[in-house]
Structure formats: structure tokens, C-alpha cells
Amino acid sequence: MTPEELLTEADRCVKCGLCLPECPTYRLLAHEADSPRGRISLMQALAAGEIAPGTGIEIHLDRCLGCRSCETACPSGVRYGLLLDASRNLIAKRKPGGSGLRWLLTQMSEPKRLALISRIYRPFRRSKIARWATTLLPQRYKRLPELGRQLAGTPSLPAGLYPADQPKGRLVQLFVGCVASQVEQSLLESGLALLRKLGYAVEIPQTQCCCGAMHRHNGAVQQAERYCETNRKQTAKSRAQALITLASACELELREQQASNLPVVSISDLLLTQLDGKNPPLKPYPGRVAVHLPCSSRDDGGLALLKRIPQAEIIPLAENGVCCGAAGSYLLTQPELSKRLGKAKIEKLLASGADILITSNTGCSLQFRQLLEEAGLETRVMHPAELIHQQWPD
Numbered sequence: 389m390t391p392e393e394l395l396t397e398a399d400r401c402v403k404c405g406l407c408l409p410e411c412p413t414y415r416l417l418a419h420e421a422d423s424p425r426g427r428i429s430l431m432q433a434l435a436a437g438e439i440a441p442g443t444g445i446e447i448h449l450d451r452c453l454g455c456r457s458c459e460t461a462c463p464s465g466v467r468y469g470l471l472l473d474a475s476r477n478l479i480a481k482r483k484p485g486g487s488g489l490r491w492l493l494t495q496m497s498e499p500k501r502l503a504l505i506s507r508i509y510r511p512f513r514r515s516k517i518a519r520w521a522t523t524l525l526p527q528r529y530k531r532l533p534e535l536g537r538q539l540a541g542t543p544s545l546p547a548g549l550y551p552a553d554q555p556k557g558r559l560v561q562l563f564v565g566c567v568a569s570q571v572e573q574s575l576l577e578s579g580l581a582l583l584r585k586l587g588y589a590v591e592i593p594q595t596q597c598c599c600g601a602m603h604r605h606n607g608a609v610q611q612a613e614r615y616c617e618t619n620r621k622q623t624a625k626s627r628a629q630a631l632i633t634l635a636s637a638c639e640l641e642l643r644e645q646q647a648s649n650l651p652v653v654s655i656s657d658l659l660l661t662q663l664d665g666k667n668p669p670l671k672p673y674p675g676r677v678a679v680h681l682p683c684s685s686r687d688d689g690g691l692a693l694l695k696r697i698p699q700a701e702i703i704p705l706a707e708n709g710v711c712c713g714a715a716g717s718y719l720l721t722q723p724e725l726s727k728r729l730g731k732a733k734i735e736k737l738l739a740s741g742a743d744i745l746i747t748s749n750t751g752c753s754l755q756f757r758q759l760l761e762e763a764g765l766e767t768r769v770m771h772p773a774e775l776i777h778q779q780w781p782d
């Protein structure tokens with residue numbers, strides 16, 4: 389998006405303010421510059437050259453979650469997410485090397501690099517050295533080691549072709565994701581096992597790469613485009629019927645950027661079409677399960693699928709329209725605001741009496757697991773596919 393295109397899109401905002409009550413940061417900070425309307429005004433001034441990077445605009449754009457709740461509320465159909473990405477890219481161009489942390493995160497969000505970091509950090513993650521090193525870190529870097537405790541340190545699912553349990557001649561490709569490959573081992577194994585049980589052979593190509601969402605939302609648009617192109621090319625060569633995603637943020641990015649030549653299907657949607665309620669007869673789960681809706685998947689989040697589990701009481705988590713504060717890299721770049729939003733969710737979870745919290749997005753899982761551990765709570769955080777796999781008949 390050029391500055392002129394940015395201005396044209398931003399001019400659709402009539403400054404009515406209907407989006408303000410839906411904005412989590414406006415609700416927390418009660419400041420116009422931390423509202424969608426205020427940020428759009430700042431973006432307009434940036435694109436018009438009236439304000440320059442480094443004059444404070446970044447503070448307010450950085451506090452934006454990118455949750456896009458304002459888009460849903462906007463009667464003028466302003467595409468706020470596009471404006472935010474374009475503005476961050478404009479700032480990165482006009483003031484290269486702006487945020488060290490954002491740069492670090494985009495560099496880390498590459499599967500091989502992340503795997504290496506994970507292998508090196510894993511043995512020290514709960515050691516005194518790690519705790520001591522954490523105390524020396526500047527405040528805004530402190531969540532890196534906290535969240536880094538979830539790094540698995542073991543190889544994710546290796547690339548390859550995994551045969552179906554009962555071959556039916558069907559082939560799908562599984563999108564493993566860069567962060568998920570290091571922190572969601574159980575989800576990856578559950579997803580793969582379920583697909584194979586349903587009669588799908590599963591391919592994970594060597595050339596599959598990150599979806600690029602982390603890069604696009606942090607101003608590294610060119611890098612994000614390179615990842616999209618790589619994924620487009622490798623899916624064009626595939627004979628698979630679909631690209632199956634496990635994380636809703638990756639799914640959204642792949643769809644919106646048309647980064648796949650295969651149809652993009654979430655594993656929850658696939659399971660919903662394949663399980664007819666009685667077949668296979670899932671094991672009962674006599675407990676209460678709260679379902680969190682990630683901002684990247686506000687329609688269902690696996691609710692309909694999980695209702696197929698006998699005896700399980702499936703309830704939506706209260707205030708599901710509000711972001712949990714994970715928001716991609718936000719949980720690292722804005723630790724204080726992110727934790728405030730996350731802790732509000734943990735309170736809702738406790739009030740619900742649920743013993744499992746479901747989310748279909750990796751960032752939200754990271755956020756919830758860390759905050760639950762910090763609070764000394766043992767509520768399990770699972771993806772819908774993990775719970776379905778757990779309840780699959782023996």
C-alpha cells in the first residue's frame with residue numbers, strides 16, 4: 389500500500405467513534421490516541437508527511453493489538469488491519485531499525501532459527517542462570533524468557549510423507565507453522581494422528597515456510613511477501629486436496645494473502661465435516677470446557693466440533709469478543725498491557741468453573757499457559773483437535 393492508497397483508505401473513516409467501545413486498548417487507557425479513530429488520524433498525518441516516525445506515533449500504534457474488533461464495528465467498512473500494516477511498513481521504511489525487539493522477533497520467526505534457539509535455551513529455561521539473566525533484562529524483554537519456557541527443544545514433526553492408517557487415496561498437506569512447531573508438540577502430533585485415522589496421507593514439505601503474519605504485522609512486509617511466494621510455489625506443486633491448518637492466525641494470513649494454491653481448511657472444520665456425531669463414537673468427557681475465540685477466528689473456534697463429545701459441557705468463555713492480549717508479538721512487545729488483558733481472561737475462566745480452556749490459536753495458548761503457570765493454576769489449555777484426539781475411541 390502506497391501512502392496515497394493509505395490516505396484513500398483512511399479517508400473512509402468518518403470519525404463517528406462507533407468503534408471506540410469495541411477497542412480493548414481504548415477501554416483500558418481511555419485515550420483518544422489509543423483508539424481506532426485516534427490511530428487512523430495519526431496514520432493519516434504520517435502518510436501525508438505531517439508527522440515523522442520517532443515523534444511519538446509509534447507509541448500509540450505499538451499499543452494497538454491488531455485485533456480488528458474495530459473493523460467489525462465500523463459502519464463505513466474501514467479496513468483498519470490494512471491501514472495498520474501499511475503504517476508500520478511506512479515507519480520501518482522511513483526510520484529503518486526502529487524497534488530492536490520487533491526486528492529480533494521477525495528474525496526469530498523462522499522455523500530453523502527458532503528450532504536452534506529452542507535447542508540451546510531448553511536446558512537452561514528453568515535454571516537459576518535463566519532467572520538471574522531475566523532480572524538483568526530491560527522490562528520490555530522480560531517476557532521473552534518467561535514465554536520461552538514453553539519451547540520444546542525437540543524437533544517438530546519432520547518434513548515427509550506420513551501414510552494414512554487406512555489408505556483411501558486421499559492426501560492433504562499439514563501446515564505446521566514456525567512458533568507452533570516449537571511450542572505445540574502435542575497439537576502437532578494430535579493433528580497428524582487424527583488426519584491419518586480419517587484416512588488421509590499427510591505431507592509436510594521441506595519447502596513449507598512461515599505464513600509471514602509476524603513479519604507483515606511488524607513492518608517487514610517484503611519478508612512476509614517472500615514467505616507467501618514460497619508457500620504459493622510449493623502448494624502449486626503439491627497433489628494434496630487441501631492445506632490443513634492448526635493455528636487460526638496462520639489460517640487467516642494464508643487466506644487473506646492468497647498464499648496457498650491449495651484450499652486452506654482448518655483442522656476443526658475438516659473434523660466437523662468428517663465426524664457425523666456418532667461415528668466414531670467419541671469417549672465421553674464429564675467436565676466443563678470453556679472455549680476462547682481468538683481474534684483470528686471469531687466465528688466458532690471449534691465450539692460446534694466439541695459439542696460432538698458426549699457429556700462434555702461446552703461453553704463460550706465470557707467476553708469472547710475481547711482480545712486475550714496475545715495478538716502475535718504483542719505479548720512480547722507490550723508485556724504490561726498484554727498481561728492485563730490476559731489476566732482478565734483468566735478471571736473469566738476461573739468464574740466459569742471449566743477444567744479445560746480451548747483455543748485454536750498458538751499465540752493465545754502461549755499467553756494462557758504462561759499466565760496460568762504464573763498463577764499456580766493447573767487448568768489445561770488445549771486446541772479443539774487435541775481434545776478430540778484425547779476422546780477418540782481406543
Ligand code: SF4
Nearest residue numbers: 411452453455456458
Ligand atoms: S485493532 Fe484492536 S486494539 Fe487496534 S484499534 Fe482496532 S480494536 Fe483497538
Ligand code: SF4
Nearest residue numbers: 401402404405407462
Ligand atoms: S473506523 Fe469506522 S467506526 Fe471507527 S470512527 Fe472511523 S468510521 Fe467510525
